[in-house]
Amino acid sequence: MSRKLFGTDGVRGRANSHPMTAEMALRLGAAAGRYFRRDGSAAHRVVIGKDTRLSGYMLENALTAGLTSTGMNVLLLGPVPTPAVGFLTRSMRADLGVMISASHNPADDNGIKFFGPDGFKLSDEAETAIEAILEAEIVPARPENIGRARRIEDARGRYQEYAKTTFPAGLRLDGLKVVVDCAHGAAYKVAPEVLWELGATVVPVGVSPNGRNINDRVGSTHVETAAEAVVQHGADVGICLDGDADRVMILDEQGRVADGDQIMAMMAGRWAEEGRLRGGALVATVMSNLGLERFMQARGLRLERTAVGDRYVVERMRAGGFNLGGEQSGHIVMTDYATTGDGMIAGLQFLSEMARTGQPASALTQQFAPVPQLLKNVRYQSGSDPIGTSNVRKVIDDAEARLVGTGRLLIRKSGTEPLIRVMAECEDEQLLAEVVDDIVGAVEAAV
Structure with missing residues (x-):
């Protein structure tokens, strides 16, 4: 069974439109509660956090209703970062954690993502099982086993x-x-x-x-x-944090930005020197710059690449026993400290290096010379497949042939928005611009 609701980071959409409606949130909460409830008693708990979107109130209440209807006790954390939900799910011995957020998306969007009792995001298999329960008849708890809800006043602290x-x-x-x-x-x-x-x-x-x-x-x-x-x-x-504080960008003293690749390079190099980098490797996605890969290789270290999405980074880290990974977008995952990307703790790691070395931010943010990279997005109608049209495929094939030996090409659908992302890397910036523009033009024509 393929997943219909869950993307690369939970369920997302425009608030008050499918699937981000109160009705769907209620059913999703009930399905998740049924999946995680081990028996018929009401001795199970779930923590719910949210960001600051207006629609968070609506979704929080609907999820609470769905979860309590299946016998889960709900602990409401209020506005907290996503990594706080992962931390408090484990700390409070909860069976399930829920974060209501659309991360870096605009205020009109929202999302729901789930954490297991270990504080890590749910696997594809678990999300598929929840969808199966959602599509069937959800059996409620007996009246005497309906769950309770209470607010945790010091969750942020x-x-x-x-x-x-x-x-x-x-x-x-x-x-x-x-x-x-x-x-x-x-x-x-x-x-x-x-x-x-x-x-x-x-x-x-x-x-x-x-x-x-x-x-x-x-x-x-x-x-x-x-x-x-x-x-x-x-x-x-x-x-600079995003809306749910699971990603970070660093600015040096001149206001110049360092993305996740530069931050990960700084941390990987330092941790390797201290003997703390497990497996001699950093886990990143296919979006990370070729310059990062060269940085690692020059130090006898490895860059392990995954599909886009911090959940896939975490899965590879756990499978390989690695403790550092992340995304160019600023998700930095440090499993010694957190179960998911944590922008604030990553920022603290950077600041600790400034304090330890006395070096300015500009010296620490320029770890490698990035290979020129260009990313453009094309919005499309959900349900369509512009990448699969014959004309778009031909343009992509031609671009790949032009880049052989000089760069690489990555084209994918976003897992959180109806966007086609066209990314290429190449030392020849004119060729880089040409191939990306050609593909974007073909996709736009197909759309």
């Missing part, structure tokens, strides 16, 4: 305290001025407070959520606002 334990005990951030952009999202209180408690002078950006402004010209996908603040305030570094 629990995660904050844990995050600080990942920062070296002998270091402080005294003397560092840090711009932190929280994208008006889930970390709007957590991140500034953690940095201040560690001694930094904090310049907060994107910390006034109103339900509608999450990721709006702020955050890891819109770093310009934070870059201006870095320059204006003479800051030493900028940390």
Whole structure:
């Protein structure tokens, strides 16, 4: 059975449109509750976190109704980062964790992603099983076994305290001025407070959520606002999180951005020197730059590539016993500390290296010279397959032939939005632009 609802990162869509409706959230909660409930009693629990989107209230209530109807006790965390849900699912001995968020997407979108009792995102097999329950008749709990719901008032504080334990005990951030952009999202209180408690002078950006402004010209996908603040305030570094704080971009003292590849290179090199890089490898996706691969090879290390999606990175890490991986987009997964991408803890790792070495951010963010890379997106109608048309296939084949020996090409459908992503890498920037534009033109014509 193929999955119809779940994409690469849970279920996503436009709020109040299928599948992000209250009705679907209720049924999805009931199906997940039925899947995770081990017997007929009400002694099972689920934690639910959310970001700051207006639709989070609606989906939170609907999920709660569905879950309690099948005998699950619900613990409501309120606005917390996605990695906090993974952490608290394990810490609170829950059977299931749920995060309501569409990550870096606009405010009108929302999503639902599930974590197992180990704090890791569910496998494809588990999501397929939940969909099968959803499509059948969901058996509710007996009246005496209906679950309860309660709010956990200190959920944010629990995660904050844990995050600080990942920062070296002998270091402080005294003397560092840090711009932190929280994208008006889930970390709007957590991140500034953690940095201040560690001694930094904090310049907060994107910390006034109103339900509608999450990721709006702020955050890891819109770093310009934070870059201006870095320059204006003479800051030493900028940390840009996305709406649910599971990804990060770093800005140096001049406001220049370093993506996930550069951050992973810095961490991999440092961890290898300390003997902490398990398996002598870094796990990244097919989107990561060829320059990162060369950086690893030059140090006798390996880059293991996976399909796009941090869940696939984590699956490979767990299967191979690796402890560092991530995506170019800024998901940095450190299984020594977290079960999923954690933007704040990754940012703390970068800041600890600044504090330890005394080097400026610009010296730490330029770990390798990236191979020129170009990515363009084409929006398409859900359910169609523009990549499969004969004309598009011919243009792609021609582009691959032109790139043989000089670069690589990657074309895929986004797992979270109705977009065709066209990416190429090539030392010859003119050829790079030509092949990407040719493919984009063909896809647009097919659309």
